[in-house]
Amino acid sequence: MTSSAAPQSPLLSVEDLKTYFFSPRGVVKAVDGVSFTLNRGEIVGLVGESGCGKSITSLALMRLVPQPAGKIVGGRVMLAGRDLMTLSEEEMRGVRGKRLAMILQDPMVSLDPLFRVGDQIAEAIRYHEPASKKTLRERVVELLRKVKVPSPEVRADDYPFQFSGGMSQRCLIAAGISCRPDVLIADEPTTALDVTIQAQILRLLRDIQEESGTAVILITHDLAVVAQLCHRVLVMYAGRIIEQAGIYDLFENPAHPYAQGLIRSVPVLGRRVPELFTIEGQPPNLMNPPVGCSFAPRCDRKKEICEKQYPNETEIAPGHKVRCWLYG
Amino acid sequence: MTSTRSHLTDEKKALKKAQQRRYPIFAFVLLALFLVTALFGPWFAPHDPNAQDLSKSLRPPFWSENGSTENLLGTDSLGRDYLSRIIYGARVSLLVSVVAICICGSIGVLLGLLSGYFGGWTDTLIMRFTDTWMSIPALVLAIAFVSLLGPGLRNVILVIGITAWTGYARIVRGEVLSLKTLDFVSLARAAGCSEPRILFSHLLPNVVNTIIILVTLDIGRIIIWEAALSFLGLGVQHPTPAWGLMLASGRKFITSAWWLVTFPGVAILMTVLGANLTGNWLRDVLDPKQKLR
Amino acid sequence: MNAAAPLLEVRDLVKHYPVARGGLLFSRVTGHIRAVDGISFRLAEGATLGLVGESGCGKSTTARMILRLEDPTSGQILFDSQDLTRLNKKKLLAYRRNCQVVFQDPFRSLNPRKKVKQIVAEPMRVHGVISRKQVREKVAELLDKVGLAGYHADLYPHEFSGGQRQRITIARALGLEPKIIVLDEPVSALDVSIRAQILNLLMRLQEEFHLTYLIIAHDLAVVEHVSTHVGVMYLGKLVETAPRDELYGQPLHPYTRALLEAVPVADPRVIKKTELSGEVPSALNLPPGCRFHPRCPAAGPACTKDEPPLTEVGPDHFVACHHP
Numbered sequence A: 001m002t003s004s005a006a007p008q009s010p011l012l013s014v015e016d017l018k019t020y021f022f023s024p025r026g027v028v029k030a031v032d033g034v035s036f037t038l039n040r041g042e043i044v045g046l047v048g049e050s051g052c053g054k055s056i057t058s059l060a061l062m063r064l065v066p067q068p069a070g071k072i073v074g075g076r077v078m079l080a081g082r083d084l085m086t087l088s089e090e091e092m093r094g095v096r097g098k099r100l101a102m103i104l105q106d107p108m109v110s111l112d113p114l115f116r117v118g119d120q121i122a123e124a125i126r127y128h129e130p131a132s133k134k135t136l137r138e139r140v141v142e143l144l145r146k147v148k149v150p151s152p153e154v155r156a157d158d159y160p161f162q163f164s165g166g167m168s169q170r171c172l173i174a175a176g177i178s179c180r181p182d183v184l185i186a187d188e189p190t191t192a193l194d195v196t197i198q199a200q201i202l203r204l205l206r207d208i209q210e211e212s213g214t215a216v217i218l219i220t221h222d223l224a225v226v227a228q229l230c231h232r233v234l235v236m237y238a239g240r241i242i243e244q245a246g247i248y249d250l251f252e253n254p255a256h257p258y259a260q261g262l263i264r265s266v267p268v269l270g271r272r273v274p275e276l277f278t279i280e281g282q283p284p285n286l287m288n289p290p291v292g293c294s295f296a297p298r299c300d301r302k303k304e305i306c307e308k309q310y311p312n313e314t315e316i317a318p319g320h321k322v323r324c325w326l327y328g
Numbered sequence B: 001m002t003s004t005r006s007h008l009t010d011e012k013k014a015l016k017k018a019q020q021r022r023y024p025i026f027a028f029v030l031l032a033l034f035l036v037t038a039l040f041g042p043w044f045a046p047h048d049p050n051a052q053d054l055s056k057s058l059r060p061p062f063w064s065e066n067g068s069t070e071n072l073l074g075t076d077s078l079g080r081d082y083l084s085r086i087i088y089g090a091r092v093s094l095l096v097s098v099v100a101i102c103i104c105g106s107i108g109v110l111l112g113l114l115s116g117y118f119g120g121w122t123d124t125l126i127m128r129f130t131d132t133w134m135s136i137p138a139l140v141l142a143i144a145f146v147s148l149l150g151p152g153l154r155n156v157i158l159v160i161g162i163t164a165w166t167g168y169a170r171i172v173r174g175e176v177l178s179l180k181t182l183d184f185v186s187l188a189r190a191a192g193c194s195e196p197r198i199l200f201s202h203l204l205p206n207v208v209n210t211i212i213i214l215v216t217l218d219i220g221r222i223i224i225w226e227a228a229l230s231f232l233g234l235g236v237q238h239p240t241p242a243w244g245l246m247l248a249s250g251r252k253f254i255t256s257a258w259w260l261v262t263f264p265g266v267a268i269l270m271t272v273l274g275a276n277l278t279g280n281w282l283r284d285v286l287d288p289k290q291k292l293r
Numbered sequence C: 001m002n003a004a005a006p007l008l009e010v011r012d013l014v015k016h017y018p019v020a021r022g023g024l025l026f027s028r029v030t031g032h033i034r035a036v037d038g039i040s041f042r043l044a045e046g047a048t049l050g051l052v053g054e055s056g057c058g059k060s061t062t063a064r065m066i067l068r069l070e071d072p073t074s075g076q077i078l079f080d081s082q083d084l085t086r087l088n089k090k091k092l093l094a095y096r097r098n099c100q101v102v103f104q105d106p107f108r109s110l111n112p113r114k115k116v117k118q119i120v121a122e123p124m125r126v127h128g129v130i131s132r133k134q135v136r137e138k139v140a141e142l143l144d145k146v147g148l149a150g151y152h153a154d155l156y157p158h159e160f161s162g163g164q165r166q167r168i169t170i171a172r173a174l175g176l177e178p179k180i181i182v183l184d185e186p187v188s189a190l191d192v193s194i195r196a197q198i199l200n201l202l203m204r205l206q207e208e209f210h211l212t213y214l215i216i217a218h219d220l221a222v223v224e225h226v227s228t229h230v231g232v233m234y235l236g237k238l239v240e241t242a243p244r245d246e247l248y249g250q251p252l253h254p255y256t257r258a259l260l261e262a263v264p265v266a267d268p269r270v271i272k273k274t275e276l277s278g279e280v281p282s283a284l285n286l287p288p289g290c291r292f293h294p295r296c297p298a299a300g301p302a303c304t305k306d307e308p309p310l311t312e313v314g315p316d317h318f319v320a321c322h323h324p
Helices: A054-061 A089-095 A117-128 A133-146 A165-177 A195-212 A223-229 A247-252 A257-265 B011-019 B025-044 B082-118 B120-135 B138-149 B153-163 B166-179 B183-190 B195-231 B243-253 B259-290 C059-066 C089-096 C116-126 C132-145 C150-154 C162-174 C192-209 C220-226 C244-249 C254-262
Strands: A012-023 A026-038 A043-047 A070-079 A100-103 A183-187 A215-220 A232-237 A240-246 A313-317 A320-323 C008-021 C028-043 C048-052 C074-079 C099-102 C180-184 C212-217 C229-234 C237-243 C311-314 C317-319
Touching: A012 A054, A012 B011, A026 A054, A026 A070, A026 A240, A043 A054, A043 A223, A054 A070, A054 A183, A054 A215, A070 B011, A100 A165, A117 A133, A117 A165, A133 A165, A165 A183, A165 A195, A195 A215, A195 A223, A195 C254, A215 A223, A223 A247, A232 A247, A232 A257, A240 A247, A240 A257, A247 A257, A257 C192, B025 B082, B025 B259, B082 B120, B082 B153, B082 B166, B082 B195, B082 B243, B082 B259, B120 B166, B138 B153, B138 B195, B153 B195, B166 B195, B183 B195, B183 C099, B195 B243, B195 B259, B243 B259, C008 C059, C028 C059, C028 C229, C028 C237, C048 C059, C048 C220, C059 C180, C059 C212, C089 C099, C099 C162, C116 C132, C116 C150, C116 C162, C132 C150, C132 C162, C162 C192, C192 C220, C212 C220, C229 C244, C229 C254, C237 C244, C237 C254
Parallel strands: A043 A215, A043 A232, A100 A183, A183 A215, C048 C212, C048 C229, C099 C180, C180 C212
Antiparallel strands: A012 A026, A012 A070, A232 A240, A240 A320, A313 A320, C008 C028, C008 C074, C229 C237, C237 C317, C311 C317
16 A cells, blocks of 8 residues: 655645435434545545445535435535535536546446446546547547456447446446546445455555546445555544544554444454444434434443533544544 | 525525425315215205206306306206205215225235236236226226116216226236335245235235325226216216216207306316325325335 | 254255246247256254355355245255255245244335334244234343343334344244244344444344354355354355364365455455456356356366366365365
C-alpha cells in the first residue's frame, strides 16, 4: 500500500453536511453533521452498518439524494475551491462524472439491460468530452482493457446480461474512471460479489488508483475490505462520523467504544475464540433521535454526560479524531 | 440560512410540507352519497317509486315551467316520481355490485391462488381457460347466459359474477407468483404445513390488500355493466327501478323529456367516479406500505 | 463422521434442472443445469457441518433437498438410516419434525400478516404437539431462550429489526425440538455488530438443545468459528471435506487454498499477494475433466480429461484432486 499523499490543501472538504428525510411521521436525520477531508491520491474508507448514513453521504456529495423525501439541509462541500451546494443543477451535471464519479453496489442493476455495455460507457464519456464515434469506441475498448475485461473489442458490444457479476463491476469501474475524475466514490463495490471475485476487484481498484492517483471514497460495512485497501478510515454511526484515523491507527488503537466493539466482534480467519465479543442492543432509530451520544444506549462505558450532550470531536493523536466523552 | 443560489433546503419548511395529507374528499363524498342513498333511501324517498298516476305523467323537474315541488325531479311516462325511482335504483346498483363482486371475486381469487401457487399444468390450464374466457366478448357471453337463464335481477347478478372474474384471477396469480418465492412460504412448507393451509392462511392474507383495491375499482365497472344489460333489456325488468332500465325507457323521450335520461346518467356517473377515485387513492395508500420490507 | 452411524448421510446426490427452449405449445429440453452433481457426505449427531462455496456451487440446493423442499434427480438422503427420497406423505411429515431451517433474509422469513405468536407456534400446531391453550406459555418460553421478551409475541414482524427477526425464526425452529437445524446463510444479511450476537446464540442453543447444524455460508471466518467439519463445494461437486482444524490448517485442494487466500482479513498488516484468476464457468457448459482446471494454478494433463474422485487422504479428510 502506498503511503498517504504529502500534506497539501485537501481535494475535497466536507463541512457539517446534513441530509434529512421528511415523512408525515417525523424527520429521519440520516446524515447529521458529517465533516471530513480527502487528499489527492488517498483512499478513504467510510465504514458503518446499515442505516448509519454512509450511502446517503455519498449521494449527498453527488447531490443525488432521493427526492422528494430526502433533502440536504445544511453543510458545504468544497471541491477544487467551489462549494458544490451552490451550483445550479446544470453546473452540477458538469461535475458528476467528470470531477466526481460514482460506482454503485449491485452491478447487475446498475447497467441498463437494453443497451450494449460499450454504448453505455461511451455515453458517460460523450457528455463531458464529446468526440467522434470512432474515438469514443477506441477509448471504451481501452478502458475495458484497463479493467482487465478479456477481449474488450468483442465484449464492448455485449449486453449486460452477458456479463457475470465480476465482469459487470469491471465495466462500471471503467465507466467511473472514464473521464479521469478527481474523486471516485465506490459504494459497496464488492458486496454483491463472490469472495474470489471480490479479491480480483479489490486488486483492480488498488492498481487503478495507484496508477491514476484518483482519490477514492470507499463505502463499505466490511472492515476487512477497508483494511486491505484504504489509507484512512472514517467510522460512521447514526449519521455522524464518530472516529477517523489512519488505517494502522484504527486497527491498533481504536478509540471509540463502537469502533472497538466492531473490530472485536467480527470473526477473523485464524483467530479462534470461544465466544465472539458482542455489542449489545440494536442500531438506533434515526427518526426523532434522542439527545446525547447516539451510541450511549449500547455503550458499556457511558457516563452521565453521554446522555445529555453529543460529544465534540477530539484529536487524540495526529490524524486520529474521535467523538466520545471518554476523551474530551 | 439559505442563500439565493443554494441547493440547501430549509428544514422547517420541508417538514411542514411532508406532513400535509391529501385525501380525495370529493370522491369520498360521492361514494358516501351512493351508499347512504342505497342503504337508507326508502326512509327519505318522497313517494312510492312504483306508484303510477297517469295524470301526472311526464312532469319536468321542479325548477322548470310546469314542474312542481311535489315531484322534485319530475315524473316518467307513467307518472311515477323520478327522484324516488333514482333513490331506489341505487339499491339495485348496490345489491348487484356487492353480490356480483362476491361471486366473481371468489372465483377469480381462488383460481389465481391455485394457478400461481401450483404452477405447471394447473397454471397452464387455468390461465388458458382464463384467456379464452376473456377473449369472448363479455356482451356475447351475457346474452348467451341470459337466453339460457332468462332475464331478471337474480340472473343478471349471476351473469356478471360468472363473466367478470378474469381480472382477479390474473392479478392474484401475479401476486402469488412473487409471494411464493419469499422465505416464509418455504418455512411453512418445511414446517409441514398442508397446501390448503399455505394457500389460505399464508398467501391469501397477503393478497387481501390487492383484492380490496381491485374490488373498489371494480364497483364502477360492475354498475355500468348492470346498467348496460338492463338498458338492453337483458337485466332487471319493469317495473323494478334500475338506472340502466330508466335510461332505456327514457331514450324515446330524449328530446321531449330530457330529465328521463339525464338523471339516471348523472347518478351512474357520480357513483362510478366516486368509486374509481377512491380506489385510486386506496391503491396509492396501501400499495407502497404493503411491500414486504 | 466417526464409526457410529451418522445422523444424516447424503449419497451421490444429484439435482439437474432442465433448460427448455419454448415453442408455442410444447418446449424442447436443450440441456441441463447441473446444480448438484453427485455429492456425498455424512453429518454426525452433535456436529456442525459448514458447507462453503461461491454462488452457483449448489450448496443452497443441497440444503433444500435435505429439507425436502426440492426433489433430488437421483441419489439418497439417509436420516437415521431412513431414505428420505422414498417417504410417503405421513412419514415425510414425521421427518419434518426432526429437521428445521433458518433462512438468510430476515425480512422475507416472516409472514407480515401474522403475529409473532402465530409464527413461532405454527410448526408445533401443525404437528399437534401443543394445544391452543398451551401456545402462549410455550411461545413465551421459546422467545426467552432466544433473547426476546414475552410481550413480543403479540407484535407484528415489521416492528422488529433484522437481528430480532432472525431470533424469531430461530425460536420457531426450536419449537419442535428438532434434531437437525439447517442454517442457510443465517447471518450474512445482518449488520456486522448483530452477527456476533446471533452466532453466539446459535452456539449456545446447540449446546443446550443438543442440536446438529448444517450451516451454509460463504463467509469462511463465520464457518471457521461455528463448525466442527467443513465441506467445500465448487460447481455442484464437493472438492474437499475435513474436520475444521484440518481444513483450515492443511487445505489440500487448490480451490480451498484459493478461497482461504481470497478472504480479506481485518488487519492492515496482512497483505494479499495473489488471487484466483478467471470466472466461474457457466453451469450449462462445464469444463471437461476436473471442473476447476481452467482456473487452477496446479493443473496438469490428467485434469483436463478425468474428473477426480473424492478420496480419503487423511482421517476424515477427503479431497477430489489429481495432485492435491
